[in-house]
Amino acid sequence: MPTAPEQNDDAARGAAPDAPVIEFRDVGKRYGDNVVLDGLDFSVRKGDRVTLIGPSGSGKTTILRLVMTLEDATEGYIFVDGEPLTHEERNGRRVELNKKQRKRIRQKIGMVFQQFNLFPNMTVLENIVEAPLHVLGHPRAEVLERAGNLLEKVGLADKADAHPSSLSGGQQQRVAIARALAMDPEILLLDEVTSALDPEIVGEVLGILRTIAEETDITMLLVTHEMQFAKDVSNRVLMFDGGRIIEEAEPEAMFSNPTHERTKSFLRAVLGEDQIGTR
Amino acid sequence: MTDHLASLAEAAPRLAQGLSVTVQLTIFGALLAFAIAVVLGLMAGSSSLWLRGPARVVIEFFRGTSLVVQLFFYFFVLPQLGVDLHPMVCGVLGLGLNYGAYGAEVVRGSINSVPAGQWEATIALSLSPAQRIRRVIFPQAWALMIPSLTNLLVHLMKGTAIVSAITLADFTFHLDQLRRVTSTMFSYAAVGLIGYFVLALVLTGIMAMLETHAKHKLGQGRSLRAILSPAPTVAAPGGGAA
Amino acid sequence: MTPLPAALDWDWESAFESLPSLLSAFLQVTLLVTVLSTALAAVLGLVIAMTLRLAPRPVAGVVRWIAHFIRMTPIVVQLLFAYYAFLELEPLTIGVLVFGIHYSTYMSEVYRAGIDSVPAGQWEATTALSMSTRRTWTAVIIPQALRATVPALGNYAVSMFKDTPFLLVIGVVEMVNAGLIYGGNNFRYIEPITLVGVIFLLASYPTSLLISRLEKRLAYRT
Structure with missing residues (x-):
């Protein structure tokens, strides 16, 4: 019998004893009778790169959406930097917090979407400077300089005044990454960022994310079907099924020696029969 | 025929004045209607019942009670309640509130059809609710709503005719009298039809330009300047279909 | 004169007194015109749509501009003009x-959209079956095009209903005119207009x- 994933504890892997940056406590999410997440407990520490894998419909993306407060959990509590995000327990009851709380915490979190979601009414540069200028209220010169550096970093310095619709999918996603980074987030959420891209341009986007992972200490929580990328970038992989974490391990261990039957069959389907255990 | 022309020439100043009233009613009515449409449309699209409820009541009330009834209410009932408005103000108010209520549905619908991902991106970037609407959602919804707003603008322009009719004369009592100058009235009506048609063409032309401009800003289609430029920058022959 | 007492000046007696003439105008004119005009618009609209589709190009062009002219000018x-x-x-x-x-000029646009929405495969199938033009239209195209047009016809009927007071400019005693006549005779406008x-x-x-x-039910079924 495989042991419950919760016992596969953080401390067991000798991590720094920092307070978790993201913590889920008994989080549930349901739409009517449809249970998407069920009694979910896990935490992410500062600088962690955590990949969520699992069959579609297993609730991975929902986790990112809950952290970004695009949706609210129906049960349990989520903490960011030790602070409750949307709800907290008072006198044994689950109480929704003032919206100001989530607005404040949201500024520490950046998200890159599967469909890019660039604003079509703005140029590339305008997309990037929008929030730093109008949300954070940073000085224009500083914001523009930083935006220029970010565009440089994603290899699109010449596209600053281009219109998003004139860019390829890969270029749009690189702009979206720059836009998220322009807010200087502590946490970066990456939601299947290569799923909408043609196979031959997946690499350019993943390359940039690899660089960011190497050069910064941003905490990353990502959902992806690119197992090689997950292996390269992340230090922890969580396997989801049926709204629960069924297995958690370092990428090397997860991909070469999964313990859970469901993980084995999932990885076999994604990576191909011969890959498992031979790497 | 010469009779008609003579009477028309005689009536030219009155017709010009009529046109000026129509244009004024159309412009001011449309501006008021647009302001009301945006406010009510945003309220009606809100998730808060406190905003949505009142907006729905106002929209259904002004859509459901007929423009003419509303106009007569402002003309005959408000004075009895001690509110005496200039006929022009009554007309602008009537057109603005009535077509504003219809426009609110257009605004709400267009805002609803901006993809959910755009809203999510504004949340992820911590934009405030007002910034979300003003800087991201409305500019995109604007391009979507222009065709329907154009239809409403033409309806409003046509609605100015009843305003003029009500303010100009009490037709119920003077109709018999007018029968005697049938040919004059016939010419007036014919000229009026043509005048309204030309006005409608001008209005739809302006709205088409607005739509081209709005779409170009969203990266769809050519810019207005490119389309209107006298020497179109068409590529060498052979690049056939534009 | 203060507005407030006047605002409370609602006279139930006048209201009840004016009601019969309003209701009779509602039934005999407003409703009658709405029903007959809707029927006319439904039939004539289809004729216009078919003409635009089937008639030779110059004829269709003229009809299109006439329809455009009628649509863009006030009913009033x-x-x-007709009076x-x-x-x-x-x-x-x-x-x-x-x-x-x-x-009917509005309805023709609805029919046109309905006809356009019939998939190309349907036309190809009628050709493959060697169906006559007449059978193609009556048995295949129109039945499919028509279903989605019912809500639009209903919406135009409602909008026509609310436009019927325009009739007062040619002296027809529809509801608003009946109210104005009552108001003129009794110097009470609040009750009848309200x-x-x-x-x-x-x-x-x-x-x-x-x-x-x-509309929603039809949308789900397709």
Whole structure:
């Protein structure tokens, strides 16, 4: 019998004893009778790169959406930097917090979407400077300089005044990454960022994310079907099924020696029969 | 025929004045209607019942009670309640509130059809609710709503005719009298039809330009300047279909 | 004169007294014109749509511009124009014709969209089966094009209903005119005008709700 994933504890892997940056406590999410997440407990520490894998419909993306407060959990509590995000327990009851709380915490979190979601009414540069200028209220010169550096970093310095619709999918996603980074987030959420891209341009986007992972200490929580990328970038992989974490391990261990039957069959389907255990 | 022309020439100043009233009613009515449409449309699209409820009541009330009834209410009932408005103000108010209520549905619908991902991106970037609407959602919804707003603008322009009719004369009592100058009235009506048609063409032309401009800003289609430029920058022959 | 006491000046007696004439105008004119004009618009609209589709190009072009002209000009002025052009006709008849023709130009657009929405494969199938043009239209295209047009026809009927007061410019005693006549004779406008508004609201709002429900049901089925 495989042991419950919760016992596969953080401390067991000798991590720094920092307070978790993201913590889920008994989080549930349901739409009517449809249970998407069920009694979910896990935490992410500062600088962690955590990949969520699992069959579609297993609730991975929902986790990112809950952290970004695009949706609210129906049960349990989520903490960011030790602070409750949307709800907290008072006198044994689950109480929704003032919206100001989530607005404040949201500024520490950046998200890159599967469909890019660039604003079509703005140029590339305008997309990037929008929030730093109008949300954070940073000085224009500083914001523009930083935006220029970010565009440089994603290899699109010449596209600053281009219109998003004139860019390829890969270029749009690189702009979206720059836009998220322009807010200087502590946490970066990456939601299947290569799923909408043609196979031959997946690499350019993943390359940039690899660089960011190497050069910064941003905490990353990502959902992806690119197992090689997950292996390269992340230090922890969580396997989801049926709204629960069924297995958690370092990428090397997860991909070469999964313990859970469901993980084995999932990885076999994604990576191909011969890959498992031979790497 | 010469009779008609003579009477028309005689009536030219009155017709010009009529046109000026129509244009004024159309412009001011449309501006008021647009302001009301945006406010009510945003309220009606809100998730808060406190905003949505009142907006729905106002929209259904002004859509459901007929423009003419509303106009007569402002003309005959408000004075009895001690509110005496200039006929022009009554007309602008009537057109603005009535077509504003219809426009609110257009605004709400267009805002609803901006993809959910755009809203999510504004949340992820911590934009405030007002910034979300003003800087991201409305500019995109604007391009979507222009065709329907154009239809409403033409309806409003046509609605100015009843305003003029009500303010100009009490037709119920003077109709018999007018029968005697049938040919004059016939010419007036014919000229009026043509005048309204030309006005409608001008209005739809302006709205088409607005739509081209709005779409170009969203990266769809050519810019207005490119389309209107006298020497179109068409590529060498052979690049056939534009 | 302070506005407040005047605002409370609602006279139930006048309201009840004016109601019979309003209701009779509602049934005998407003409703009658709405029903007859809707029927006319439904039929004539289809004729226009078919003409635009089937007639030779110059004919279709002329019809298109006439329809455009009618759609872009006010019913009120069209009523006056027709009134002076056909003095021998009853104003009520003119009303039915003008409303019917005006709204047929809108309906033709609805039919056109309906015809366009029939998939190309349907046309190809009729060709493959060697069906005649007549059979193609009556047995295949029109039945499919028509179903989605029912809600639009309903919406135009409601909008026509709310436009019927325009008839007062040619002296037809529809509801608003009946209210004004009562008001003129009794120097009481508040009650009849308010009642007319209430009747319009009570008749049009539920109808609109029914139509939008029908619209949703049709949308689900396709």
